[in-house]
Amino acid sequence: MSLVHEIDYGTPASKSEKLVSLTIDGMSVTVPEGTSIMRAAMELGNQIPKLCATDMLESFGSCRLCLIEIEGRNGTPASCTTPVAEGIVVKTQTERLKQIRKGVMELYISDHPLDCLTCSANGDCELQDMAGVVGLRDVRYGYEGENHTKLGKDESNPYFTYEQSKCIVCNRCVRACEEVQGTFALTISGRGFGSRVSPGMDEPFLTSECVSCGACVQACPTATLNEKAMYDIGTPEHSVVTTCAYCGVGCTFKAEMRGDELVRMVPYKDGKANRGHSCVKGRFAYGYAAHQDRILKPMIRSSIHEPWKEVTYEEAIAYAASEFKRIQEKYGKRAVGGITSSRCTNEETYLVQKLIRGGFGNNNVDTCARVCHSPTGYGLSQTYGTSAGTQDFDSVEETDVVLIIGANPTDGHPVFGSRLKKRLREGAKLIVVDPRRTDIVRSPHIEASYHLPLKPGTNVAIVTALAHVVVTEGLVNEQFVRERCDWDEFQDWAAFVADERHSPEAVEKYTGVDPALVRGAARLYATGGNGSIYYGLGVTEHSQGSTTVMAIANLAMATGNVGRNGVGVNPLRGQNNVQGSCDMGSFPHELPGYRHVSDDATRSTFEALWGVPLDDEPGLRIPNMFDAAVDGTFKGLYVQGEDILQSDPDTKHVSAGLAGLECLIVQDLFLNETANYAHIFLPGCSFLEKDGTFTNAERRIQRIRKVMAPKNGYADWEVTQLLANALGFPMNYTHPSQIMDEIAALTPTFTGVNYAKLDELGSVQWPCNDEAPEGTPIMHIGGFVRGKGKFVLTEYVPTDEKTGPRFPLLLTTGRILSQYNVGAQTRRTANVAWHPEDVLEIHAHDAENRGIRDGDFVKLDSRAGSTSLKAVISDRVAPGVVYTTFHHPVTQANVVTTDYSDWATNCPEYKVTAVQVSPSNGPTQWQEDYENLSRTSRRIAAEAAE
Ligand code: SF4
Ligand code: SF4
Ligand code: SF4
Ligand code: FES
Numbered sequence: 001m002s003l004v005h006e007i008d009y010g011t012p013a014s015k016s017e018k019l020v021s022l023t024i025d026g027m028s029v030t031v032p033e034g035t036s037i038m039r040a041a042m043e044l045g046n047q048i049p050k051l052c053a054t055d056m057l058e059s060f061g062s063c064r065l066c067l068i069e070i071e072g073r074n075g076t077p078a079s080c081t082t083p084v085a086e087g088i089v090v091k092t093q094t095e096r097l098k099q100i101r102k103g104v105m106e107l108y109i110s111d112h113p114l115d116c117l118t119c120s121a122n123g124d125c126e127l128q129d130m131a132g133v134v135g136l137r138d139v140r141y142g143y144e145g146e147n148h149t150k151l152g153k154d155e156s157n158p159y160f161t162y163e164q165s166k167c168i169v170c171n172r173c174v175r176a177c178e179e180v181q182g183t184f185a186l187t188i189s190g191r192g193f194g195s196r197v198s199p200g201m202d203e204p205f206l207t208s209e210c211v212s213c214g215a216c217v218q219a220c221p222t223a224t225l226n227e228k229a230m231y232d233i234g235t236p237e238h239s240v241v242t243t244c245a246y247c248g249v250g251c252t253f254k255a256e257m258r259g260d261e262l263v264r265m266v267p268y269k270d271g272k273a274n275r276g277h278s279c280v281k282g283r284f285a286y287g288y289a290a291h292q293d294r295i296l297k298p299m300i301r302s303s304i305h306e307p308w309k310e311v312t313y314e315e316a317i318a319y320a321a322s323e324f325k326r327i328q329e330k331y332g333k334r335a336v337g338g339i340t341s342s343r344c345t346n347e348e349t350y351l352v353q354k355l356i357r358g359g360f361g362n363n364n365v366d367t368c369a370r371v372c373h374s375p376t377g378y379g380l381s382q383t384y385g386t387s388a389g390t391q392d393f394d395s396v397e398e399t400d401v402v403l404i405i406g407a408n409p410t411d412g413h414p415v416f417g418s419r420l421k422k423r424l425r426e427g428a429k430l431i432v433v434d435p436r437r438t439d440i441v442r443s444p445h446i447e448a449s450y451h452l453p454l455k456p457g458t459n460v461a462i463v464t465a466l467a468h469v470v471v472t473e474g475l476v477n478e479q480f481v482r483e484r485c486d487w488d489e490f491q492d493w494a495a496f497v498a499d500e501r502h503s504p505e506a507v508e509k510y511t512g513v514d515p516a517l518v519r520g521a522a523r524l525y526a527t528g529g530n531g532s533i534y535y536g537l538g539v540t541e542h543s544q545g546s547t548t549v550m551a552i553a554n555l556a557m558a559t560g561n562v563g564r565n566g567v568g569v570n571p572l573r574g575q576n577n578v579q580g581s582c583d584m585g586s587f588p589h590e591l592p593g594y595r596h597v598s599d600d601a602t603r604s605t606f607e608a609l610w611g612v613p614l615d616d617e618p619g620l621r622i623p624n625m626f627d628a629a630v631d632g633t634f635k636g637l638y639v640q641g642e643d644i645l646q647s648d649p650d651t652k653h654v655s656a657g658l659a660g661l662e663c664l665i666v667q668d669l670f671l672n673e674t675a676n677y678a679h680i681f682l683p684g685c686s687f688l689e690k691d692g693t694f695t696n697a698e699r700r701i702q703r704i705r706k707v708m709a710p711k712n713g714y715a716d717w718e719v720t721q722l723l724a725n726a727l728g729f730p731m732n733y734t735h736p737s738q739i740m741d742e743i744a745a746l747t748p749t750f751t752g753v754n755y756a757k758l759d760e761l762g763s764v765q766w767p768c769n770d771e772a773p774e775g776t777p778i779m780h781i782g783g784f785v786r787g788k789g790k791f792v793l794t795e796y797v798p799t800d801e802k803t804g805p806r807f808p809l810l811l812t813t814g815r816i817l818s819q820y821n822v823g824a825q826t827r828r829t830a831n832v833a834w835h836p837e838d839v840l841e842i843h844a845h846d847a848e849n850r851g852i853r854d855g856d857f858v859k860l861d862s863r864a865g866s867t868s869l870k871a872v873i874s875d876r877v878a879p880g881v882v883y884t885t886f887h888h889p890v891t892q893a894n895v896v897t898t899d900y901s902d903w904a905t906n907c908p909e910y911k912v913t914a915v916q917v918s919p920s921n922g923p924t925q926w927q928e929d930y931e932n933l934s935r936t937s938r939r940i941a942a943e944a945a946e
Contacts, residue, residue, distance in 0.1 A: 001238035004254050006269050009055040010038040010048070010066070011080055024090045037090055038066055038079040048092050049101055049133050051108075051126060051221055052170040053080035056269070056276055057179055060171055065104050065130060068092050076100060101134040110139050111147040112222075113165050119223050120161075120230045126221030127168060146193070154199075156206035158830030159228060159284040160217045162197075166224040169195050173216035173225055180277050182421035184444040185209040186216060197224075206833065211817055212280040213414070218266065227264045227284075236263040240707045243694050244282035245343060245687035246820050248573030249273055249393070249415045250696025251282050252762070255688065255707045262286060262688065262707065272763055273393055273696055279414035280818055280834075281826060288828035289686035289711075293670050296712045299681040304659070308681065313714065313722060320638075320680045321726035323663035324360070327636040335634055336663075337364025337625055340586040341641025342372075342575035345692025345704060347739035348717045349577070349584040350592060351731070352640050355720055356619075357585075358612045359729030363597050363619030364634075367586035368642050369578045370622045374905035375540040376571040377582055377594070379549025383557070384779070385786025387594050388579060390568035391532070392698045392765060392777040396423050398566030400529030403521070405433040405552065406459065406538020406911070410440050411817040413536075413572045413697070420534075421446055429528055431521045433462060434538060435812055436841075436883055437876040450521040453878055454511040456812040457912040460544045461507040461796040462518065463551035467497040469504065469522035470558055477560030485557050485789035493554060493791035502796075510798065512878070526559045530566030537574060538814070541911045543799045546904035551794040562789070563780040573697035575821070580695030583750075583766070584743070588619035593747035605746060612729065621906050622648065623899070626657030636663040638723070640716060641684055643672040646822040646889055649897040649908035650864050667719060670824055673889050682719050683712035690715035692736045693758065695766070699776070701753055702763040799912055801900050803880075807862060807914035809846060811882050811896065819887035827888065838891040841874040841883040842917060852919055859920035860884075862896040862913050868920045882917060890923070 014034035021030040024041050031040045036059055038048050051063040061081035068079045071089040076097060079090075091097075109131060116122055151164035174186040174197065185208055189198040200208035217225040236256035244251040244265075252271025256263050265283050269276035288294075298316035299308040311319075324336050338356045340349040349367070356365040369377075377387035384390070396402070396419055409417035417440065424430055430448040432441050435456050441448045454462050470476060471494045481490050500506055504515035504522075511518075525531045533556055539548045553569055561567040573579050585592035595602040596618075603614050620628060622644070628634035630653070637658075648654045658664060658677035666675045667682040675681055689710040695701050706715075714722075717739065721731040733739050737755040744750045752768040752775075764775030779785065803810060818834035820826045840858060852858055854873045859866060860882075869884065869891045877883050886893035900909040 001240070003236060003256065004239045004241060007042065009042045010050055010053040011036040011059045012055055012057075013039070020084045020086050022084050022086070022088045022090060025092055031084055033084070035084050036080050037068060037082050037084055040084050041079065041090070041092055046092060048079050049130050050080060051130055051168065052172060054172060054219060056219065057172060057175045060175060063104065063168075063170055065101055065134075067097055067100055069094055069097065098134070102136055105131055105134050105136045106139045106141060108168055109136065110141040110145070111149065112168070113149045119166075120226050121223035122235070124230070124235050125223060154204050156204035157210070157212060158833050159212060160214065161226055161228055161231065162205060163224050163226070164196060166222045167197055168222060169197070170221060172219040172221065173197055176215040176219035179422070180215045180418060181211070181213045182418050182425070182444070183209060183211055183213070185211070211414075212284065212834075213278060213418075214280070214283040215277060229263050233258055233261055233263050239266075240705050241268055241703075242687070242705045242707065243576070243702045244278070245576050245694070245704070246281040246285075246825075247413055247576060248578055248697040249413050250576065250694060250698070250700055250702055251278050251415055252702065253278065253282060257707060260708045270762055273698060273700060273702075274415045275419070277415050277418055280831065281820055285826050285829040285831045286688065287830070288669070288825040289688050291828040293828060294711065295669070295671055295681060295683050298683060301679055304677050304679065313719070316680055316682060317722045317726045320663070320665050320723055323679070324636050324727065327662055328360070331633065331635050333360070334362045334364060334619070336360050336636035337362065337366075337620060337634065338638035339622065339640065339642050339644065340365060340367045340581050340584070342368050342578040342581040344577065344581075344641045344716055345690070345736065346577065346580040346584050346695060346701070346743065347692045347736040348640065348720065349581045349586055350739060350743055351717050351720045351724075352638070353585045353592070354610065355724045355727075355729065356638075357591075357606075357614055358610045359724050359727045361612075362615050363588045363617065364625065365586060365619060366588055366622045366625070367581045368575070368644075368647060369582050369586065370905070370907060372537055372574045372907070373540050373571055373578055373582070374587070374907045375545035375549050375902050377587075378546045378904045380553060380569065381594065383550050383553035383790050383792060384562070384784050386779060387582060388699050388779070389570040389697060390562060390779040391570050392700070393419060395565050395568060395778065396420055396532065398530055399423060399428055399532040400566065401429045401431065401525050401531045403431045403433070403525050403531065403533045404440065405463070405533065405535040407534055407536030407572050408434070408438040408440070408814055409534065409572060410438070410443070412574070412815045414817055416572065429524055431525060433459070435878065435881050436814070449524055450517050452513045452517055452521060454513050456810045456881060457542060457799045457801070458507070458511040458796070459539055459542060459548040460551055460794055461510045462513060463548060463555060464497055464502045464794050464796060465504045465507045465511070465518050466522040466525065467551065467555050467558060468502040469519050470526045470555065471498045472503075473523065475523065475526035476558050480560030481558060484563070484784065485791060489791045490558075493793060496793045507796070510796070525555075531556070531559055531561040532567050532570065533561075534570045534572055536572045538812075538911055540571075540902070540907055541909060543801070543900050543902060543909045543912075544797060545902040545907050547794050550792040554791050554794065557789045557791065563778070563782065565778060568778070571697060576696070577694040579697060579699060580693070580701070583695060588621055592743060593749055609742065609746060623901065623906050626654055629657035629660040632660065635661055637661055638665040638667070639674060640667045640720070643668070643674050643822050643824060645674040645676070646672070646892065646894065649894050649910060650899045651892060651895045652865055653899060667716060670828070672824055685710045685712055685715045690717075690736075692717070693740065699765045700763045701758065701766060701768070703755070703758050799900060799909060801898055801909060801912050801914050803914045807916050809880060809882050809915050809917060811860070811862070811884065811913040811915040812911045813884055813886055813893055813897075816885050816887065819885065821887070822889065823887035835885070835887065837870065838885045838888045838893065839870045839872045840917065841877050842871050843875065843877050843879045843881070844873050845879040846882070846917070847871060847873050850917060850919065852917065857920045857922055859918050859924065860896055860915055861918070862898065862915045864898045864913070865895040866924050867892055867895045868922065868924050871917070882915065
């Protein structure tokens with residue numbers, strides 16, 4: 001293995017279709033108009049010396065190293081800023097150019113510390129390379145004059161260092177922060193000789209606006225901005241291309257290694273979701289995989305009040321199998337079930353549902369997607385015919401108007417957020433529908449045209465009101481609707497939304513949104529060119545989550561915004577493989593590929609290959625499993641890679657359900673909160689230690705590749721296989737590629753997927769089959785998958801969760817950039833530097849009424865429970881609304897969320913909880929008890945390991 005080197009062409013590719021031919025150093029080359037001469041030379045393999053240019057950034061022309069000569073033109077223009085022209089003759093290497101380049105390098109080196117041998121970038125430094133490339137042998141100016149070589153280091157960022165003395169002021173970092181990340185955290189302060197890169201107002205990186213995405217570190221050609229791991233470990237010697245295991249963007253990285261030690265994660269330019277960018281989590285927050293809390297040996301105990309006992313895999317698996325057999329003999333075949341993980345691979349998820357359906361003999365399988373995007377699956381399959389988003393991320397580059405509903409892309413899906421911000425800076429318009437003023441509403445060089453700050457729980461009313469304006473103001477794309485949709489259903493829908501009760505003026509009493517804003521937003525979306533909708537959990541996690549998804553689908557159809565680049569309906573998926581876990585048959589009513597278990601033909605295909613009869617009755621959903629466990633009819637549960645106690649709503653009910661189980665198997669990296677109730681703990685395996693595939697929010701199937709051996713001995717799929725075999729349901733895979741081959745054989749939308757193709761193409765978006773052998777970037781081109789697009793009537797039904805005298809405020813929840821879900825991974829990394837605890841955002845008006853000051857501890861009560869946390873006074877939320885994140889178990893926001901859920905899918909209503917906030921002295925009794933239980937459980941585990 002060696003390091004994967006991606007060619008740096010110096011400047012971005014031109015998108016022009018017009019071609020231009022020229023001659024460079026006697027060789028002719030033809031490239032798109034607008035290409036730089038530097039890039040055209042690279043196409044010929046001719047690398048012109050450069051320092052300030054890189055193909056991730058627009059050309060800048062500051063270092064003067066890339067000069068060239070053009071026949072018939074005076075001077076020596078910079079090749080990075082000079083575009084090609086028809087017929088020109090270019091020379092990149094002449095005596096004059098050599099002398100100029102040497103002179104430039106002499107100036108740089110005369111003001112640079114000469115500590116190459118001990119520098120963290122030794123061997124990985126473009127300045128060093130260029131000194132060699134231009135043949136620099138001495139520096140005529142000496143090193144004694146005024147220079148910057150004594151400037152200090154900023155080590156405030158936990159992951160990278162800013163060593164100012166090594167800065168050549170090439171501006172690449174500043175441009176990376178602006179152009180790639182879109183944060184504008186860096187400037188060049190001072191002038192001339194005094195010019196220096198400066199975060200914010202000359203602050204340390206940690207306290208500046210920097211969001212630690214690392215784009216500047218990647219862009220820096222010297223050791224000025226460098227990963228701390230490069231200081232500690234040294235330069236990497238081989239790399240493996242793999243996929244981030246955090247969010248549904250699915251960024252591709254080169255995991256750069258020295259031996260079996262991970263030195264750094266470098267975003268892969270060829271990654272089709274991220275195009276060479278990343279966020280702080282994917283690039284830096286991988287340390288959890290080697291964290292001391294990780295459990296590496298299986299453990300068992302006969303009751304949750306007893307200490308854990310460390311055992312071999314054979315003992316643990318035998319115990320698990322005998323317990324599940326005992327339970328099924330005593331309570332019946334349907335008394336056990338399992339939960340698949342949206343963090344695990346497609347192959348692992350597929351295997352768990354196969355084990356449950358084939359080995360347990362029932363359909364009691366569900367997934368954490370139940371609690372996030374199950375309404376997306378339902379809503380989009382009803383209206384369009386597929387349970388997935390319509391576009392690829394590249395599509396955002398063609399959009400003219402972006403409507404974001406209930407999503408916070410700069411925090412939740414940061415790399416997509418950066419790509420979106422770039423398009424907005426280019427001139428696309430933005431509409432945000434969100435109770436909270438998220439960062440995207442107003443950030444450097446971006447201002448939403450409309451922000452509709454609706455009351456939590458009123459999405460259906462607002463989206464239907466947008467449709468009302470479209471229909472009543474004659475903004476429907478009738479040609480699209482007539483050609484592509486069911487016309488009769490459209491007419492019924494148009495009459496429905498046109499009713500006065502759906503007008504922006506009529507719904508204001510629910511939504512609290514100024515009708516003029518709704519009208520303006522609807523007109524902009526319908527008439528502003530390519531209109532795209534991106535939405536998140538702020539849409540799905542409601543009692544009417546499925547209805548909102550269908551209302552969104554209606555709106556896109558009515559305006560003709562489906563089936564081409566730049567438009568569409570795009571769910572921003574939360575976890576890395578939430579799309580994949582749904583595709584793989586993790587829902588109790590659906591076999592892989594979203595086919596109902598009651599369908600005889602589908603079932604018989606699986607029965608033939610799996611060699612067992614399958615149940616034709618849908619199994620239990622997660623909340624029904626807890627209900628049944630409380631009732632005493634559900635007794636055994638296998639949970640892979642999920643902390644349901646922390647992530648599911650109404651924690652009291654979940655813990656009551658878990659306490660009612662006779663055998664709970666938890667398979668995870670850490671002794672998570674759910675494991676407090678477990679009888680068997682099977683160690684999980686991190687994404688760095690196994691092979692497989694993830695499917696991101698674009699339906700893109702991407703490889704993850706093993707970069708080191710599993711610390712716990714087995715990949716997760718191997719442990720599932722051991723359990724299946726012990727239960728008498730044989731599985732004999734030797735590599736996940738065989739599992740993918742089986743998936744492809746059984747799933748019509750996956751028939752063209754195999755590891756060889758993924759290795760060759762990098763990734764494919766399903767459907768990938770005979771009709772689309774290289775996958776399907778944009779869905780519903782020319783026609784909807786279901787045939788005619790279906791308009792569904794979306795009556796607004798207010799949630800039963802109502803404010804009143806006891807609980808007068810509405811709580812809504814979300815994520816923050818540096819943390820991820822319940823924090824099991826990110827809390828075990830240096831990311832805690834940015835978000836050490838969950839806090840409650842409250843408007844000054846509500847805080848003042850309650851005698852609460854900024855930073856005070858407050859008690860948060862709902863009818864489901866209480867928790868306490870610190871208050872932050874914020875004008876991001878409107879009066880009457882409070883907001884928190886759910887990343888820290890000590891806060892447990894889900895203690896207060898209720899058991900209300902989406903009418904179609906049971907997706908919990910996390911986003912609307914009536915609460916009261918009052919001053920408090922510290923943690924509630926419940927939190928103290930909970931902390932004690934967790935602490936005790938960890939101590940027992942530590943003792944077992946000794
Ligand atoms: S790490 Fe990212 S946000 Fe921070 S300064 Fe660098 S590019 Fe900007
Ligand atoms: S910190 Fe690096 S990228 Fe930024 S100006 Fe200095 S040398 Fe260039
Ligand atoms: S945006 Fe998502 S997939 Fe990309 S690096 Fe960040 S967490 Fe990973
Ligand atoms: S690389 Fe062209 S001027 Fe710096």
